[in-house]
Amino acid sequence: xxxxxxxxxxxxxxxxxxxxxxxxxxxxxxxxxxxxxxxxxxxxxxxxxxxxxxxxxxxxxxxxxxxxxxxxxxxxxxxxxxxxxxxxxxxxxxxxxxxxxxxxxxxxxxxxxxxxxxxxxxxxxxxxxxxxxxxxxxxxxxxxxxxxxxxxxxxxxxxxxxxxxxxxxxxxxxxxxxxxxxxxxxxxxxxxxxxxxxxxxxxxxxxxxxxxxxxxxxxxxxxxxxxxxxxxxxxxxxxxxxxxxxxxxxxxxxxxxxxxxxxxxxxxxxxxxxxxxxxxxxxxxxxxxxxxxxxxxxxxxxxxxxxxxxxxxxxxxxxxxxxxxxxxxxxxxxxxxxxxxxxxxxxxxxxxxxxxxxxxxxxxxxxxxxxxxxxxxxxxxxxxxxxxxxxxxxxxxxxxxxxxxxxxxxxxxxxxxxxxxxxxxxxxxxxxxxxxxxxxxxxxxxxxxxxxxxxxxxxxxxxxxxxxxxxxxxxxxxxxxxxxxxxxxxxxxxxxxxxxxxxxxxxxxxxxxxxxxxxxxxxxxxxxxxxxxxxxxxxxxxxxxxxxxxxxxxxxxxxx
Ligand SMILES: [Zn+2]
Numbered sequence: 001x002x003x004x005x006x007x008x009x010x011x012x013x014x015x016x017x018x019x020x021x022x023x024x025x026x027x028x029x030x031x032x033x034x035x036x037x038x039x040x041x042x043x044x045x046x047x048x049x050x051x052x053x054x055x056x057x058x059x060x061x062x063x064x065x066x067x068x069x070x071x072x073x074x075x076x077x078x079x080x081x082x083x084x085x086x087x088x089x090x091x092x093x094x095x096x097x098x099x100x101x102x103x104x105x106x107x108x109x110x111x112x113x114x115x116x117x118x119x120x121x122x123x124x125x126x127x128x129x130x131x132x133x134x135x136x137x138x139x140x141x142x143x144x145x146x147x148x149x150x151x152x153x154x155x156x157x158x159x160x161x162x163x164x165x166x167x168x169x170x171x172x173x174x175x176x177x178x179x180x181x182x183x184x185x186x187x188x189x190x191x192x193x194x195x196x197x198x199x200x201x202x203x204x205x206x207x208x209x210x211x212x213x214x215x216x217x218x219x220x221x222x223x224x225x226x227x228x229x230x231x232x233x234x235x236x237x238x239x240x241x242x243x244x245x246x247x248x249x250x251x252x253x254x255x256x257x258x259x260x261x262x263x264x265x266x267x268x269x270x271x272x273x274x275x276x277x278x279x280x281x282x283x284x285x286x287x288x289x290x291x292x293x294x295x296x297x298x299x300x301x302x303x304x305x306x307x308x309x310x311x312x313x314x315x316x317x318x319x320x321x322x323x324x325x326x327x328x329x330x331x332x333x334x335x336x337x338x339x340x341x342x343x344x345x346x347x348x349x350x351x352x353x354x355x356x357x358x359x360x361x362x363x364x365x366x367x368x369x370x371x372x373x374x375x376x377x378x379x380x381x382x383x384x385x386x387x388x389x390x391x392x393x394x395x396x397x398x399x400x401x402x403x404x405x406x407x408x409x410x411x412x413x414x415x416x417x418x419x420x421x422x423x424x425x426x427x428x429x430x431x432x433x434x435x436x437x438x439x440x441x442x443x444x445x446x447x448x449x450x451x452x453x454x455x456x457x458x459x460x461x462x463x464x465x466x467x468x469x470x471x472x473x474x475x476x477x478x479x480x481x482x483x484x485x486x487x488x489x490x491x492x493x494x495x496x497x498x499x500x501x502x503x504x505x506x507x508x509x510x511x512x513x514x515x516x517x518x519x520x521x522x523x524x525x526x527x528x529x530x531x532x533x534x535x536x537x538x539x540x541x542x543x544x545x546x547x548x549x550x551x552x553x554x555x556x557x558x559x560x
Contacts, residue, residue, distance in 0.1 A: 043542060044361040044518035046304030047160075048351065049183060049313045051101060052340070053094060053176070053320035054501060055366035056328060057083070057510045062243050063337050066236065071341035072514075074348060075364055079516030080558045081524035087368060087511065088530040089473035090486075090504035091415045095128035096474070097367025097531070098182040098315065102155035104535030104550035106473035111152040112182065113479050118412040118419050120479070125414075126150070129178040131207065138203035138212045138220070143195045146177045147207040148186055153549030155185030156535040157311045162187070163544040164308050171301045172313040173294050175286050179315035179367070181205075189301070192216065192293070194286075200225040200277035202293055215300030224292050225277060228285035232265040234335045235342070244334040251373040252332070253325040253497040255279065261326060263335075282325060284339040286318030291343040295350040304355035309542055314347075315367070316340060327373040327499045361518045361541065363534060366511035370499040374492055384490030387448040399442050404428060409435065415502070417481030418443075432456075436482050443485060451486040458484070470504035515558045529555050 060072060067073050075081075087097070089106040091114055099112035107113040112128050119126045129146045136144025154162075157170040172184030172191040180191040190209065192202045201220040204212065212220075238247065245251070252261035256273040267279055280286050294314045297303065303310045319336055326332040344364075351360050377384035400407045409428075412419040418439065425435050436454035444452050453471055458480075463469040471484050486504060487493070494500040501508045513529060519541045532552025539546045540554040 043307070043309055044304075044359060045307065045309060046351070046355050046360040047309060047311045047538060047542070048347075048360060048362045049101070049311065049538075050344075050362060050364040051098060051174075051179065051183070051313075051315040052364065052366050052512075053179065053315060053317045054323040054368060054370050054499075055319060055511055056369040056507070057085070057512050059333075059337050060512050063334055063341075066240075066243075066334070066338045067341045068345065070345040070348060072344060072364075074345070075362065075514040075516040076524075078522060079362070079514055079520055080522065082513035082515075082529040082555065082558070083524055084526050085365070085511055085513035085529045086506070086531070087509040088470060088532065090470050090508075091474060091502045092368035092504070092508040093415075093502050094176065094320065094367045095178045095182065098179055099128075099151050100531045101365060101367070101534050102157060102183045102185060102313070102547070103151065103153050104156065104532045104539075104547045104552045105153065106532060106551065107480075108473050108476050109153060109549040109551060111150060111476055111479060113474065113476050114415040115178065116414070117479065118414050118481075120419065123411075129181040131205070135206040136203060137206055137209060138201055138216070139195045139199055141195065141197075141199075143177070143193075144203045144205045146181050146191075146193075146205045148181050148184065151182055151186075154547045155183065156538050156544075156547055157183065157313065158185035158187045159539060159544050159547055160309060160311055160542060161185075163542070167308045169301060169303060169310040170313070171297055171303060171311070172315075173290065173297060174315035175281050175290055175317035176315065179317055180313070183313035183315065192297075194225075194277075194281070194289070196275060196278035196281060198276050200280075213300065215296060219293060219296050219300075225280065225289055228280050228283075228289060229267055229271060230285075231267060232263070232283045232285065232335075234263055234331065235339050236335075238263060238331060238335075241331050241334045241338075244331050245329045245376070247331045249330075249376075251327050251376045251497055252330055253495065255282075261330075261332075263331065265332075281318055282321040284318055284322070284336040284343075286321070287316045287336070287340050288343050290314065290316055290318075291347050294347055298350055298354045304351075304360055316343075320367075323370050324498045324500060327376065327497070328370050329372060329376060358518050361520060361538075362514075362516045363538065364512060364514045364516075365531065365534060368501045369508050369511050370501045371490070371492060371503075371505070371507045373497065373499055374490055375496050377490055382490065383488070385448070385488075386496060387487060387491055387493040389493065392443075392446050392448070395446065396442065403438070404430075409439075412481075414481075416485045416487070418483040418485070419481040420483075432482070440483055443483065448487050448491050449485050450488040450491075453484045455480065455482045455484075467504050470509070474504075519560050520558060521560050523557065525555075525557055527557075 095115040103110045131147035170188040172180040174180040175194040177193040184191040374384035433456040440452040458475045536554045
C-alpha cells in the first residue's frame with residue numbers, strides 16, 4: 001500500500017541525493033620490508049593523493065591573491081595544472097567522487113552510484129561505505145562499521161599494494177568515513193576517520209585492525225581536537241576578502257543558536273547545541289585537524305622512508321560542510337580556502353622534512369564542485385530556482401492512478417532516478433520499456449525537469465558527449481534506476497540557503513586537478529581531462545598495473 005504521505009516523502013526526500021550528513025592486521029613495520037624489485041628511476045617514495053570536498057575550479061583563481069607561495073601556488077607554479085578537468089558522470093557526490101578518483105572509472109563500473117542509494121535486491125536504502133559485518137575500533141558507537149565492499153573494482157592504492165607484494169603501505173585519512181574508506185581500496189593498511197559528538201576521536205573499522213595503533217591513541221589523547229574549540233574568526237582582515245559576498249546575507253544558513261550568519265562564529269557558545277565536536281567539521285578547523293593528523297601519520301605510519309612507494313590518501317571534508325551551510329560566494333568559504341592553503345603548506349613542509357624535497361608526488365583534486373546559491377543567482381537575474389516537489393508529487397501521482405489504476409509502479413525515487421517495481425508492471429501485463437518511456441514523457445511536462453532518459457535508452461545507445469554521456473557513465477546496469485531525470489540548469493532540490501551539488505551540470509563537474517613533485521612536468525593544459533584519468537596517470541608514473549575497472553586514460557603531458 002502506497003499512502004500519499006509515504007509517497008510524498010519518498011519522492012521529496014529522494015530528490016535530495018540522500019546526503020547522510022553520513023581483515024586482518026597489515027601493520028608490518030617498514031623495517032621488515034624486503035627489496036622486491038628495482039624501482040623505476042622516477043618512482044617517488046610516497047604518493048600523496050589530496051581530495052578537497054566540494055572544491056570548484058574557480059576557487060583556485062578567485063582566491064589566488066590571498067594564497068601564499070607554499071600552498072596551492074606551490075602546486076600550480078611548480079607542478080602541472082589541468083584547467084579543464086571534469087567529472088564525467090552524475091551523481092556528483094562524495095562517495096562516487098572518491099571512488100572514481102581512485103578507481104579510474106565511473107559509477108557505471110565501480111558500483112558506487114551515490115552516497116546512499118536504493119538497493120533493488122534487498123529493497124532497502126544502503127550507504128556506500130557501511131558494513132555491518134565489521135566492528136568499530138576507537139568508538140563505542142557504530143561509526144566505525146565500515147568497509148569498501150560495495151566498490152566492486154580495485155583502486156590505484158590496491159594496485160600499488162599488489163605490485164609491491166604488499167610492502168608499499170596505504171594509509172587513508174578524512175573526517176568523513178567514505179572519504180577515507182573508498183580511497184584506501186580493499187587492501188589499505190588503514191583508513192582513519194573522525195567521530196565527533198562527545199568523543200572527538202580518530203577511529204577506524206575492524207576491517208583494517210582490531211585496535212588503534214599507539215600513535216593514533218596518542219593523537220586522540222593529545223587534546224588536538226579540543227584545542228579547536230575556539231571562536232572562528234577570519235584568518236586575514238575580513239575587509240580584504242573582496243572576492244566574496246557580504247558577511248551578513250540571506251543566502252547563508254545558521255548554526256543552531258545563532259541569529260546571524262556572521263563572524264566570529266563562537267564555537268564554545270555553540271558547542272553543545274551543534275553536536276559538540278561535530279561543529280569543528282563545519283569550520284576550517286576541521287581541515288586543520290585533518291592536516292595535523294596526516295602530519296602525525298607520516299611518522300606514526302613511517303611513510304615514504306624507503307624506495308618502495310607508499311600512498312597517503314588525504315581528503316579535506318570541511319570545505320563541503322562550509323559550502324553546504326554558507327554557499328560558494330560566502331566570506332566563510334573564502335576564509336576556509338585561505339586557511340586550507342596554510343594547512344596544505346604545513347603538510348608540504350612536513351613532507352619535505354620527512355620524505356625529502358622531490359622524493360614525493362602530490363595530486364590534488366575534488367570529489368565534486370558546487371552551484372552558486374540559486375536564490376542569489378535569481379536575485380542577479382540569472383535563471384535559477386528550487387524544485388517544486390509538490391507539483392511533481394500530486395500531478396505525477398494523479399497520472400499514475402489515471403493511466404495504470406495504481407501508484408505501486410514506483411518503488412523509490414532517489415539521486416534523480418526513479419526505480420520501478422518490475423513485478424507490479426509484469427502483473428499489469430505491461431512491458432517495462434513502454435512504462436519507462438511513458439513515465440519519461442509525463443515527467444518531461446513538469447516545469448523543473450529539463451531532460452529525462454530511460455534505462456532502456458542507456459542500454460541501447462552509446463553516448464559520447466553532453467548530458468547523456470555523463471548520465472550513462474553514472475548508470476550502473478545492476479544498481480541504477482529505470483528513469484533518469486535532470487533538473488533545469490540552476491535548479492536544485494535543496495534548502496534556500498547554502499550550496500549543493502549532485503547534478504551533471506558543469507558547475508558541479510568542473511574541479512581542479514593539480515600534479516606536483518617527482519616525475520611531474522611543469523605546465524598546464526586547457527584540453528579536457530576527466531576524473532577517471534587520474535588513477536591511470538599515477539599508475540603510469542609508478543609503472544604499475546591500472547585498477548581493474550579503469551576506463552580513464554593517462555594524461556601524458558603531466559609526466560616527465
Ligand atoms: Zn556535499
